[in-house]
Amino acid sequence: MSYAVVTLKKGEGRTLKAGGAWVFDNEIESITGGFTNGSIVLVHDFDGYPMGRGFINQNSKIRVRMMTRDVHQEINEAFLRMRVKNAWEYRKTTVDTSSCRLIFGEADFLPGLTVDKYEDVLVVECLALGMEAFKETIVKLLKEVLAEDGVIIRGVFERSDANERKKEGLPKVKGWIGEPYKTEVEIVENGVHYLVDVENGQKTGFFLDQKYNRLAMQRICKGKRVLDCFTHMGTFALNAGIAGATEVTGLDISDYAVSQATENAKRNGLEDRVIFRCANVFDELPRLAEAGEKYDVVILDPPAFTKSRQATKNAIKGYREINIKGLKLVKDGGYLATCSCSHFMTQELLAKTVREAARSAHKRLRQVEFRTQSPDHPILWAADESYYLKFFIFQVVDEK
Template identity: 70%
Template sequence: MSLAVVTLKKGEGRFLKSGGLWVYDNEIASIMGSFVNGDIVLVRDFDGYPMGRGFINTNSKITVRMLTRDERTEISPKFLKQRVRDAWEYRKKVVDTGSCRVIFGEADFLPGLVVDKFSDVLVVQSLALGIDRLKETILDALKEVLAEDGIRIRGVYERSDAKVRRQEGMELTKGFIGEEFPTLVQIEENGVKYEVDIRDGQKTGFFLDQKYNRLAIQKLCKGAKVLDCFTHTGSFALNAGIAGAQSVLGVDASETAVLQARRNASLNGLDGTVKFLCEDVFELLPELEEKGEKFDVVVLDPPAFTKSRSSVKNAIKGYREINLRAMRLVKDGGFLATCSCSHFMTYELFTQTIGQAAKNVHKRLRQVEYRTQAPDHPILWSADESYYLKFYIFQVCNDR
C-alpha cells in the first residue's frame, strides 16, 4: 500500500530542516493520498525533495512527528527495536541504569513516548497517536533488549493520563499492560532507598531527572541545617540526611507526598534527622523568616510554574518570590540550590529572575555550579522541548 504524501509550503519546514522532528499544521501545503490519523506518511519539501517518514495526526497542531529522515526506511519492528537498542546502549554508558529513563521521546527519535525503568518494572507514557499504535511493539522490543543484558522485566504499567493527550484527540488512560503486579516499587539511587508509587505518584511515579543534582547537594549538607521546599516524596531531603545533615525539614503542600516522604525516611533510618511538614511553601517561607529561622542549605525544587508561553510573566513572579524568600533564610555563606523544570522558563529568564531576587534582598550570589537534567533525559539540540531543567547551586553572601 502506498503511503500518503505530506508536502510542505515553500519556505516552510525550517524547524524540520534544522534537525527537529515536528511538522506543524500551518507548514503544510497539501496531503495527497488516503490515510487515517496515526498512519505513517511520507514528508516532502515543496519541490518534492524527500524529508523522511513520520506519523500523522490532523487533530494536532503538530501534524507530523518524524521517525526517520530516510524516505526509503520502513517503520518495521526491526527498525523500532534498533531505536530501542540505541537508547539502551546510550544509557549504559552515561547513567546508573538501576532506575532510569530508558526512552525520552524526541531525544531518542521515538516522538511522544516516555519509558521509565524502576528496578525491574517499566512505566510507559504515550503522548501521541502514532506512537500509541506502536507502543506495544516498542515495549516488547525493549524487554527483549534488556533480557540480553540479563534484566528480566516483571511488569509494565501505563501512565498515559497526561492532559496533553487530549490535544491529539486521545483519551486519558492508565493501567497494567500485561499481567498485574504490586505497584509500590522499591528503588535505590545515590545510596538512598525510595518506595515509588507508579500507579498514583506524579507523572510516572518518581522524578528521575534530578538524580545527579540530588547527589550534588550531598557534599554541602554534612553537619548542616537544611530546608527542602517542594520536597514531593522527600528526595533532596533524604540525600541531605544520608550525607550527614544535622537536621532536615522537607515541606510540601501534598499530604499524600508527605506521607510517602515519611515512609521513605523510615526506609533509610532517617526518622530522627529528616522531618516533613505539609504546608504551602509560599505561606511558610515568610513565617520562617518572621521567626528568625536560618538554614545552612535551602533547596527549591518547585513544580513547573508555567506550561505555556502565555503564563510566563506570572511564573517569573513566582520564581522571584520563592528565591528571594529563600535567600533571606540562608545563613551568610550558606548555600541555595534552586531550579525550574519548565521548558518555557528559559535559562536566560531563570537566571535573570534569580539575579533580580538577589538584588531585591541585597544578597551576593557566588555560583558553585549550573546543571541540567540527568543524561538519561538527553537534550537534543534540534528539539528545544527536550531542554527543560535548569539547576543552580549558589553560595549566598550578605552585601559587604
C-alpha cells in the same frame, strides 16, 4: 505501500531542517494521498526534496512527528528494535541503569513515548496518537533487549493519564500492559532507598531527572542545616540526610507526598534528622523568616509554574517570589539550590529572574555550578522541548 505526502510551505520547516522532530500545522502547504490520523506519511520540502517519514494527526497542532530522516525506511519491528537497542546502549554508557528513563520521546527518536524503568518494573506514558500503534510492540522489544543483558522485567504499567492526550484526540489510559503485579517497588538512588508507587505517584511515579543534581547536593549539605522546599517524596532532603546533614526540614503542600517522604525517611533510618511538614511553601517561608530561622542550605525545586509560552510572564513572578523568600532564609555564606522544570523558562530567563530576586533580597550570589537533567533524559539539539530542567547552585553572601 503508498504513503500520503505532506509538502511544506516555502521557507517553513526550519526546526525540522535543523534536526528537530516536529512539523506544525501552519508549516504545511498541502497533503496529497489518502491517510488516517496516526498513520505514517512522507514529508517533502516545498520543492519536493524528501525529508523523512513520520506519523500524522490532524487533531494536533503538531501535525507530523518524525520517526526517521530516511524516506525509504519502513517503520516496522526491525526498525523499532534498532531504536530500542540504541536507547538501551546509550543508557548503559551514560547512567546507572537500575532505575532510569529508557525512552525519552523525541530525544530517542520515538516521539510522544516515555518509558521509565524502576528496578524490574517498566512504566509507559504515550502522548501521541501515532505512537499508540507501536506502544505494545516497543514494550515487548524493550523486555527482549533488556533480557539479553540479564535484566528481567516482571511487569509493565501504563500511565498515559496526562491531559496532553486530549490534544491528540486520545482518551486517558491507566493500567497494566500484560499481567498485573504489585505496583509499589523499592528503588535505590545515590544510596537512598525509596518506595515508588507507579500507579498513584506523580507522572510515572518518581522524578528520575534530578538524580545527579541530588547527588551534587550531598557534597554541599554535609554537616549543614537544610531546608528542602517542594520536597515531594523527600528526595533532596533524604540526599542531604544520608550525606550527613545535621538537621533537614522538608516542606510540601501535599499530605500524600509528606506521608510518602516520612516513610522514606524511616526506610533510610533518617527519621531523627529528616523531618517533613505539610505546608504551602509560599506562605511558610515568610513565617520562618519572621521567626528568625536561618539555614545553611535552602533548596527550591518547585513544580513547573508554566506549561505554555503565554503563561510565562506570570511564571516569572512566581519564580522571582519564591527565590526572594528562599534567599532571605540563607545564612551569610550559605547555599541556595534553585531550579525550573519548565521548558518555557529558559536558562537565560531563570538566571535573570534569580538575579533580580537576589537584588530584591539584598544578597550577592556566587555561582557554584549550573546543571541540567540527568543524561537518561538526553537533550536533542534543535528539539527545544527536550531541554527543560535548569538547576543552579549558588553561594549566598549578604550585601555588606
